[in-house]
Amino acid sequence: MVTRMVTVWLPDWPVVAAGYDGNLPAAVVSANRVVARSTAAAAAGVMIGQRRRQAQRRCPEIELVDHDPVRDAREFEPVVRAVAEVSPRLDVIEPGWVSLAARGPAKYFGGDVAVAEHLQHIVAEAGVVVRAGIGVADGRFSSSVAARLSVRHDSPVVVESQQSPSFCAPLPIGWLQTLGESDPEMIDLFTRLGLHRLGDLASLDPADVLGRFGHPGLHAHRLATGIDIRLPSTTDPAPERRLGHAPEDPVAQASAVVFVAKQLADELGQSLAATGRVCTRLVVELETEHGERSERSWYRSTGLNASAMVERVRWQLDAWVNLPRGSEHEITGGVALIRLTPDEVCADVGSQLGLWGGQSEADRQAARTIARLTSITSDEAVTVPVWNGGRLPADRYRWVSASNVDLDERARSVSGADLRSAPTGPWPGALPAPSPSTVFADPYPAEVLDDAGQLVWVSGRGVVSASPAQFRLMSGGEASGWRPGRTRHIAAWAGPWPIDERWWEPEGHQRLARFQMIIEDAAGGQRGYLIVAEHRRWWVAALYD
């Protein structure tokens, strides 16, 4: 039985959530890649998946913002509430993308077209500056595709009942990747095999597809044929699967609620995994001591693991806490009940990882320990590195809070391939390996002198005034005056390698010259230094120790 679905899709939601309307060129970047961009930026040629620098080259005046899923979810809350007026049973797939069953509303409003137009109207009334895409079709996949096409056509797209297969057939196979149903490698393989359209894939025998591509291939095939996404093995789970926790004292801190949710999610994930199942739709219920409730249903076709569940709880909680004052369900007290109900589970086939992938026991243990460390210290104190890129060693990695990162996903996506080859790929102007093993975020002031004891300086053209011969660290401060430390002999040096960065921003502009120096210590040993000169001032930026 195919369910008729309506999908509401807001194009490039992260940009809208960051406060940009379509007229300003803006883009949201995550890990140096564009994840969403405004209409103006798209017109200038900025594409999703582009690197930050490519985007800036296409459109120099572009505003770049860092990706923040919590912000996206928070800003999306009014839209979800508005859509929930039409049908309370809706699934949030991700911020900017919800789907709901069409049958009830269609009967009430008098037809699919009427529902679609009504939805478009109420989303616009909820204060969204972009025009929403609305698609109605059989099954979630077809309706999501229809919603995205509707943005291009600027009017709702309604696929008549039973017409989903013929609607999907002429579409390019890349739609599977666009909607996050298949990974890029699989799509690439399909294309190389000559399966350019969804119809090409759909015309194959499912048994052959299963034999050749395994379960992920079968999943793609099922979607391509336009039949329901709901797998035959999908069941409504027994009610005892629902897990709840009512703290003795209501919890007033968001991080504590998330911590409880983490325990529930771990337990739920384990009990489902024990029977080889994964939750695809999760209902999160939160209730305060004063009886205010927040209930959301979250959907992910590939299944929600424990950390994805926690992420959803965090989004929901954050959106709830940030509701405008005086709204109907405003939170006024501590959270007294947290309940996770798996509403739809299916056999865990797609995410089975090979011998070399997946989570090891060590990873699981580390994830638990990270949660524990977070509770001992704070959210901000436990961090993981994220590649940022830059020419100075201190710029190259950024530390982000470990509780905001899906560690499973990270182990998969930020594997050696990503972290080692991509980042060390060409970054023009960065110093080549070996890299310094001690990096100072706040460099130490120093002085570099020539043979005669005169301060060495670097001209605007990157020429050194004299050959560096002596080095001394400076201590003290601007107020108390600088005191030189012991003078050391410079055994060898190389440079200067100038950087002229961000000259287009008055406050971000820096013009530096880098030097590598070997400086003799008291015992006569050779120590490697990375030293930076800015006009007549010198700093120790890093040590090769």
Added chain:
Amino acid sequence: MVIPSALTAPGLSEVLAALGDRVAPVSMAFERTLPTPADCVDLFAEGGLVRGRTLSFAGPAATTVMLRLVAAAIEAGGWMAVIDVPTLGLDAASELGIALERVVAVDTQDPDVWADVVAAAADGFEVLVTRVPSEVRSSTLRRVIARLQQRGVVMMVVGDPGPLACDGVIDTGHQVWTGVGGGWGRLEQRVVEVTAGGRRLPGERRRKMEFPVPELQNAEVDNAERGGVAVEGAPSINQFSAAS
């Protein structure tokens, strides 16, 4: 032979427990080693880095040698916690073979919190890299060390170990850099003389270690050739002095 009445005899459980301890299989230190890079194996009499030990590092190549020693353990799937060492150079760690997706940093600030964090981190991490706060009490330290030994976690101490008596001291007393001169070249290679000694590393063991590690470099070149990616040689000065 079991005598039913003896099962209920008081004190039997203690006797059995004592007996159990005596006949428990003894695990020798060399059986409890972490994966250790081949070029560092002969620094240790046991043939590798023994779990539960604390090591401190000194000299002009201390951090690099420390990262090199733990790289194989992280590569094999272990996780590394970096506690109160915000200056650790991640590029260098990555070049020495450490998988950065299994590196987590914790910032403590307070010596009491430090002890709690180290004790908790021992549950999930194989390697801890930390700086010992000088104000920490020795009774607290003993508790922490006992915990590390029980969990079989290696702690690498950066900088002055302060009140902590480390099991071993790795001294990188002398190193020779090549590739750089008076205004030309760049820091390219170094040979470090490493000496291992200390309480539980009897007899000083010395060896020379080369950085960048020759085997890692070759492996990278192999990968690049196989994948058909252009191999970048040593970049000339022009290549890395590009502006903006």
